[in-house]
Amino acid sequence: MSLSLPLDAQPADPALDGIIKLAVMAVGGQGGGVLTNWIEGLARSEGYHCQATSVAGVAQRTGATIYYIEMAPGTVAAPVFSLAPSAGDVDIIIAAEMMEAGRAIMRGFVTPDRTTLIASSHRMLAVSEKTVPGDGMASSEEVKAAAELAAHKLVLADMDAAALRVGSVISASLFGALAGSEALPFPREAFEEAIRAGGKGVEASLRAFAAGYELAKNGEPEKAAPLRPAKAEIVAPSGPKGSRDAYSSLEARIASLPEPCREMARAGLQKVVDFQDCAYGGDYLDRLEALAAKDSVDRHFKLTREAAKYIANAMAYDDVIRVADLKTRPQRFRRIEAEMKLADGNLLQLTDYLHPRAEEIIGLLPATLGVKLDADPVWRARIDRWFNRGRRIRSDSLRGFLMLYVLGGLRGWRLKTLRHRMEQAHLDDWLKMVSGYLPDRYGMAVEILKCRRLIKGYSDTHARGLTKFDKVLAGARLVEGRDDGPDWVARLREAALKDEKGADLDGALKTVESFAGAG
Amino acid sequence: MAERSFKAEVEHLRKGTGDTFTGEGILAITKALLENGVGYVGGYQGAPISHLMDVLADAEDLMGELGIRFEANASEAAAAAMLAASVHYPIRGAVTFKGSVGVNVASDALANLASSGVNGGALVIVGEDYGEGSSIMQERSYAFAMKSQFWLLDPRPNLTSIVKSVGDGFALSEASNTPVMLMVRIRSCHVTGSFETSDNVPPPLSVRDALSSPMRDFKRVVLPPMSYAHEHDKIDNRWPAAETFILENQLNERFGPDEGKVGIVCLGGIYNSVIRALQRLGLADISGNTSVPLYVLNVTYPLVKSDLLDFCDGKEAVLMVEEGQPEFIEQQLGAMLYKEGRSTRLEGKGTFPRAGEYTGQIMLDGIDAFIRQHAPDLLPGKVLAPNAPKPELPDLSQTVPIRPPGFCTGCPERPIFASLKMVEQDLGQHQITGDIGCHLFACLPPFEIGGSTMGYGLGPASNAAFDGGGEKRAISILGDGGFWHNGLSSSIGNMVFNKSDSVAIIVDNYYSAATGGQDIPSSRAKNKSKSTNNPITKALEGAGVKWIRQIDRTYDVTKMRATIREALTTDYDGPKVIVASSECMLNRQRREKPLRNKAISGGERVEVPRFGVDQDVCTGDHACIRLSGCPSLSLKKLDDPLRDDPVAHIDQSCVGCGNCGEVADAAILCPSFFEAKVVHNPGGLESWLAGFRTKLISWLQTRRAGRRLTFNAEGV
Structure with missing residues (x-):
């Protein structure tokens, strides 16, 4: 039987403070194993005891994964290390992605009393973020705010970009950041020696190491403020003089719009003129000015701003002509060459994946003929047979380019087409609904404008967008008389953007019907 | 062929007395086997001991020198059955597989082995895949030790203890005539550390020599009345012998x-x-x-x-x-x-x-x-009285998305499930069962295909209740690994015999991809010690399947979709089996990328494909992602005040498999996708022609630009 001992008879072993506990939180495939090997090699070469573990297996297939390392000075006799990190008991966390940093904080591995958090601020989106029809991206800002509170010391920078810039991968820049953070009691040279001992891609890794080291020491340089608005004001479009003059007079009309809307109106005007021509741009401004006339300063010109955005999007719809036009522009070729890092002497072969359906072909026909053929099942089937198949077009070849070039040149024809007539009718109905709410139900008008966001995509996706748009507008009519009507329209719209099939929207509509339908 | 090569590390297995080995747990176990005079080894891959199988395979030459037989067993049952060699012969044998599922598969052989008892030391090294990182149900192999009465070692997770337990296991097995299971958890398999090595020991009696003088003893056969005697032997003799050994050698x-x-x-x-x-x-x-x-x-x-x-x-x-x-x-x-x-x-x-x-x-x-x-x-x-309260941190549980594992970039299985999802969009939802393997990731978003997984090779078998058919046919998935493990008999044989009116899709990615690329009978690689290149379709024919469709390029989504559709709608009412074959992209890239880079720097003409999205054409609906989930197909926020939602974007990790373009075409999604092939070191004539084309195209582009307004920003 042991005797009763005084409370402080068991002071913690001071050597325990010598154990360094380090976890790497990564996404499978990011090279967490390589990083772990370097750290382990480093610790051993510096005379430390070191133990590393990982959970290999399916986790390496793009899932969240974790590597764990413990080390202690070689003077300690046979230390016993743990094989897994514990909440509140980690000295260094290396997170190879922003949300993995968030996961480390969530799991309690980052604590203000001791943890150095070295994290890359870049994002690798999870599937759940990407599949949302709207914007489902998680907030890096929230994680950053939490990291600032949770970490004893925080090193946060885009380590992925830093590595890519010098032709390497993130494991090397993170290793550099670990060195730069000075969380380990080893000199920079020892880190670099560990990379050399690894023997693979040494030079590129050392470059990324240096970049990461630099980021940990001095942080990321402040990003220059975007130049875009200023530039857009100064740089006039190039082109034939007649068009340039016509455009200047359109620009003059923008100057008479309320100041808070001008930037958006200018972007909108450029979009529709680019889509068609200056006359079409004039139509755009006509529509916009009609709404602006009913707007006021005490509403902060919200209506005009939204109208500038969504009328432009509605007028510059996605038809075959626009797609072909965009695909044959020199800017596109230049962008792709840059994206593919085309070096001197390399060639680029470009294959576009197109799949026109009967609807697209009929939409290109003159309105009256188009309506007729569209109503005739024999003709529809015939056109479908002729055109409806997947086409791989080599747009870098003369044949392929010419085909798209000719299609893209049909802009003069566009205003006569069936598709244009349909788009105009839809646009007019929508704007009529918006105007109907003015001046008394200003909030409703703004929200109905914003619903245009629901219409996007091509073929079935486009049709689904239209259906959602119609449903939300039908829901809007149910609540148009209520004070919280605009809020409900916003809620319906958000729901419609959440999932593909519209289950969330249908649920929200049911709620609306339950209180508004009866009344 | 394996995902990870241990060729370099395997050289350390030659270390002798006085040396120190530093490395991973699985290598330490292999070294310990060699030091303890093992006569034969085998096993079946599966986390966490897949890499142990890879180490054994890479060490085959060394083992050959020592006279040790290595067998890549067809299943865990086959591996456990192999230990039968130690029943009569005084030869030490070791096999390895994952627990608890591998133990389940092997349980018949393990029970018989335990009943017979062993003469030579028999060791089962089981990777207990429990807790974080586990890919299976949470169970314990312990129950099997209790019911069959073999002994279970669970050494402290440091290399010295693990290595010691291998020797202890063999000795305990021999002292008590009982097979011994050595359990290593997922982290102990990959834990690193050091231990003092000793010389490798060739087996005193090799399996080759044993064949020259066969031994048998009918008392060892599990048949009444001998099996009754075995039960008493276990309790009266083997157990006390084990207890004595454990105490005397202070194993605890x-x-x-x-x-x-x-x-x-x-x-x-x-x-x-x-x-x-x-x-x-x-x-x-x-x-x-x-x-x-x-x-x-x-x-x-x-x-x-x-x-x-x-x-x-x-x-x-x-x-x-x-x-x-x-x-x-x-x-x-x-x-x-x-x-x-x-x-x-x-x-x-x-x-x-x-x-x-x-x-x-x-x-x-x-x-x-x-x-x-x-x-x-x-x-x-x-x-007792901690002085500082724990700090309050913001709750991120609503912010941080879950990140389960999924298909790799360019995975050939993605187009199969994209096709299946499209067929379901046309024909409605179907009853679908999954199997074990990477293809089980199809259960997760964005595909959400398959509602159950009953065991390796059991995908089609677990749809057996629906074999009679109905308004819609049941679909099951089976991997090539599962097919050879158990699927050919339990699933395909079952379908044929019961005239199943359902559809099985066999995902053939050229080897056992999920466990790290180990060869199986249908592997396309040449393996000097194994027989490969045995087509699955031939086995299907042999088993009596009449309706077979072989697809040699799963990325052909249009064809894939048409074939699945045909299987679901054909008049034929027997079993319909589609073999969808394309190589695992993860391993393929590992093999081909270095070769390609070498060819490029060597001045050879090389085409490198990658896909892209035209950001002005993309409308930001992400329908393509809902039919793909490819890691390289992500989102990008545009610097355009008119755009609300991020657009699709393909990053530089794209391997150019073509799935996204094929899907966009087959599902008629949108015209945003393009393939950009960079031609390295093009030929002289080719360059000249391209230059000529570029000139003509530029002339046309300039001509058009002269007749319209061009804004500074692209595609406003």
């Missing part, structure tokens, strides 16, 4: 003071976590010297009653630290104490949660609670 360890009013009993495998908790409570030093008596079960079955009761003697309370459920050891220990009329209080489950992994925090909380209740005077003041 005690740490800390001899006396104390409390004590802790733990399994060897979780010793380090127990010590960490004690360290954090101020009850152990950095080297594990503890002030609480500790009994470490390196042998978790059988329990040596006399020794355990001796440990409990004089203690007011004992804590049993046993992860997982049921709490087999705690129950046995409780019965021992009760039957002996002891007053020692037994704590375990209750102090610890009944289910789930014992993470660091749970271990700390559990031991802390035990000590506080039964021996608070042991705790230092700092722990």
Whole structure:
């Protein structure tokens, strides 16, 4: 039987403070194993005891994964290390992605009393973020705010970009950041020696190491403020003089719009003129000015701003002509060459994946003929047979380019087409609904404008967008008389953007019907 | 062919007496086998011991020199059955597979092996895939040791202890004529460390030589009445022999003071976590010297009653630290104490949660609670009254998305499931079962295909209730690994025999891809010691399947979709099997990328494909992602005030498999996708022609630009 001992008879072993506990939180495939090997090699070469573990297996297939390392000075006799990190008991966390940093904080591995958090601020989106029809991206800002509170010391920078810039991968820049953070009691040279001992891609890794080291020491340089608005004001479009003059007079009309809307109106005007021509741009401004006339300063010109955005999007719809036009522009070729890092002497072969359906072909026909053929099942089937198949077009070849070039040149024809007539009718109905709410139900008008966001995509996706748009507008009519009507329209719209099939929207509509339908 | 090559590390396996080995747990185990005169080894891949199979395969030459036979067994059952060689012959044998599913598959052979008993040491190295990182149901192999009565080792997770336990296991097996299972947890397989090596020992009797003088003894055969005798032999002779061996060789360890009013009993495998908790409570030093008596079960079955009761003697309370459920050891220990009329209080489950992994925090909380209740005077003041409250941190649980594993970039299975999803969009939802393998990721978003997985090779078998057909046909998925493991007989044979009116899709990615690329009979690679290139379709024909469709490029989504559609709608009412073949992209890239880079720097003409999205054409609906989920197909926010939603974007990790373009075409999504092939080192004529084309195209573009307004920003 042991005797009763005084409370402080068991002071913690001071050597325990010598154990360094380090976890790497990564996404499978990011090279967490390589990083772990370097750290382990480093610790051993510096005379430390070191133990590393990982959970290999399916986790390496793009899932969240974790590597764990413990080390202690070689003077300690046979230390016993743990094989897994514990909440509140980690000295260094290396997170190879922003949300993995968030996961480390969530799991309690980052604590203000001791943890150095070295994290890359870049994002690798999870599937759940990407599949949302709207914007489902998680907030890096929230994680950053939490990291600032949770970490004893925080090193946060885009380590992925830093590595890519010098032709390497993130494991090397993170290793550099670990060195730069000075969380380990080893000199920079020892880190670099560990990379050399690894023997693979040494030079590129050392470059990324240096970049990461630099980021940990001095942080990321402040990003220059975007130049875009200023530039857009100064740089006039190039082109034939007649068009340039016509455009200047359109620009003059923008100057008479309320100041808070001008930037958006200018972007909108450029979009529709680019889509068609200056006359079409004039139509755009006509529509916009009609709404602006009913707007006021005490509403902060919200209506005009939204109208500038969504009328432009509605007028510059996605038809075959626009797609072909965009695909044959020199800017596109230049962008792709840059994206593919085309070096001197390399060639680029470009294959576009197109799949026109009967609807697209009929939409290109003159309105009256188009309506007729569209109503005739024999003709529809015939056109479908002729055109409806997947086409791989080599747009870098003369044949392929010419085909798209000719299609893209049909802009003069566009205003006569069936598709244009349909788009105009839809646009007019929508704007009529918006105007109907003015001046008394200003909030409703703004929200109905914003619903245009629901219409996007091509073929079935486009049709689904239209259906959602119609449903939300039908829901809007149910609540148009209520004070919280605009809020409900916003809620319906958000729901419609959440999932593909519209289950969330249908649920929200049911709620609306339950209180508004009866009344 | 394996995903990871151990060729370099395997050279360390030649180290001898006086050397130190530094490396991973699985390599240490292999070295220990060689040092202990093993005569034959085998196994079946699966996390966490897949890499052990890879090490064994890479060490085949070395083993050949020593006269050791290596067999890549067809399944865990086949591996366990191989240990039959040790029943009659005095040859040490070791096989490895994953627990608990591998043990389930092998249970028939293990039960018979245990009943027969062994003459040579028989070791089953089982990777217990439990807790974080586990890909299977949470169960324990322990139950099998109890029911079949083979012994279970669970050594402390450091290389020296693991290596020692291999030798102990063989010796224990021989001393008690009983097969022994050596359990290593997922982290111990990959834990790194060092141990002192000794010379490799060739087997005293090799399996080749044994064939020259066959041995048999009908008393070993599991048939009545011998099987009745086996049961008595287990209890009357083998068990006591095992207990004696364990005691005499001190396989279980005690740490800390001899006396104390409390004590802790733990399994060897979780010793380090127990010590960490004690360290954090101020009850152990950095080297594990503890002030609480500790009994470490390196042998978790059988329990040596006399020794355990001796440990409990004089203690007011004992804590049993046993992860997982049921709490087999705690129950046995409780019965021992009760039957002996002891007053020692037994704590375990209750102090610890009944289910789930014992993470660091749970271990700390559990031991802390035990000590506080039964021996608070042991705790230092700092722990008793912590001075600083824990800081409040913002809740990120609504922010951070879950990130389960999924298909790799360019995975050939993605187009199969994209096609299946499209067919379901046309024909409605179907009854679908999955199988084991990467293809099970199809259960997750964005595909959400398949609702059950019953076991390896059992995908089609688990749809058997629906074999009679109906308005819609049932669909099942089977991997090539599962097909050869068990699927050919249990699933395909079952379909043929029962005239199943359903559809099976066999995902053939050229080898056992999910476990790391080990060869199987249908592998396309040439393997000098194994027979490969045996087509699955031939096996299907042989088994009696009449409706077979072979697809040689799964990325052809249009064809894939048409074939699945045909299988679901054809008049033929027998089993319909589609073999969808394309190589695992992860391994393919590993192999081809270095070769390609070499060819480029060597001046050869090389085409490197990659896909892209025209950001002005993309409308930001992400329908393409809902039919893909490719890691390289992501989102990008445009610097355009008119755009609300991010557009699709393909990053530089794209391998150019073409799935996104094919899907966009087949599902008629949108015209945004393009393939950009960069031609390195093009030929002279080719360059000249391209230059000519570029000139003409530029002329046309300039011509058009001259007739319209061009804004500075692209595609406004």
